[in-house]
Amino acid sequence: MSYARARLWLGISSVGFWVVLSLLGLALGLPQAWVERAAEPGWGSQFSVLAQALLVYLLLALPFDLIGGWVLPRRFGRSNESLPRYGRRWLRGVAVQTVVLLLCAAWVLAWGRAAGGFGAALAVFGASLLLLALQTRLAAAVAWARRTRVGRKLIWESRDPGFAGGWAGLPGAEVEVQPQHWRELLDDQELHAQETRRAGVLATGSRGRAVALALAFNLLGFVLAAQLPGAGVGNAAELIMTGLGFAIWSFLGLLVLPTPSRSGVYEADHYALQQRVDPEVLIRAARKLDRLQEDEAERAGGVELIFHPVPSVENRVARLRGAIRARGAHQATRLALYLSWACLGVLARAVHCNAGRPEVWVLLPSD
DSSP states (O other), X not given: OOHHHHHHHHHHHHHHHHHHHHHHHHHHOSOHHXXXXXXXXXXXXXXXXXXXXXXXXXXXXXXXXHIIIIIHHHHTTSOOOOHHHHHHHHHHHHHHHHHHHHHHHHHHHHHHHHHHHHHHHHHHHHHHHHHHHTHHHHHHHHHTOEEEEETXXXXXXXXXXXXXXXXXXXXXXXXXXXXXXXXXXXXXXXHHHHHHHHHHHHHTSHHHHHHHHHXXXXXXXXXXXXXXXXXXXXXXXXHHHHHHHHHHHHHHHHHHTHHHHHHHHHHHHHHHHHTTOOHHHHHHHHHHHHHHTTOOOOOOHHHHHHHOSSOOHHHHHHHHHHTOOOOOOTTHHHHHHHHGGGGTOTTTTTSTTTTTOGGGSSSOOOO
């Protein structure tokens, strides 16, 4: 079994676990002790219930994180990191993410208790915008990454060779994150090709469409989840039930959002061709960078359709050589996963591309 296929099965198992657990939680209701404590009016009780729920989340996610972040990279020769060293990186990442999740949940609950469902929806929208605005800061805090600003670009030193950076921040105020190791791996022509593609993500509006799609998708899912039996925004127990419903919605997003995301990759490739970048240079760069990530140049059509928002290299090659136009929403799938932190999104770091890899929990793998 290849590294890519092993990660795919890990992602299927992890996502499947959370979906089944969420369905059971919705069907059976929360433990009565939690419901009773959440019914108490004091904020201390509400906050305690949210903190307990996140602790359970952390513990249940630990086996998948360990496999994805330490076992598989060592098994396939991609890392020789010791378990204690990995444990320190993981602990830092989950500490930052847990604090942010807890603050988002408390914020949404406060608005929900004060202004009902409409207030909670506004709070989710506001928290999502704040997550966008703080994206590079949170990514650096989670991964303890060193970075150097060069104009509108951040040169990022990452321990994870699959880290690809990308555009981060609010629309109109984006900053490009570029991995330091790209400058060592790619020659000048290849690096220019990649930078041209990245420029195209903004110039074509693909990133703006991705932000709009991710925000709208998550907000709609939160509103719908809050209408489920036992769910709501009036107390911590209801909000946790809403989070369980939102996990099902996020799973649906993993099925439908990859299609516009793939089109966004093709759109960036075509933009580079329009800027007279040599397609063979683009292809060389794509193949080099693919080897840093999952090293899977070809995939079965069905596997890519369902599981991969970034198309395989060979599919990109075919589109490049045919000069086929596309219009998409670049990274919509993975941006929606990051922004799901505002909705207690338990699938945010459960997918095959980032399970157990703190460096790509905020800035998920990209093309």
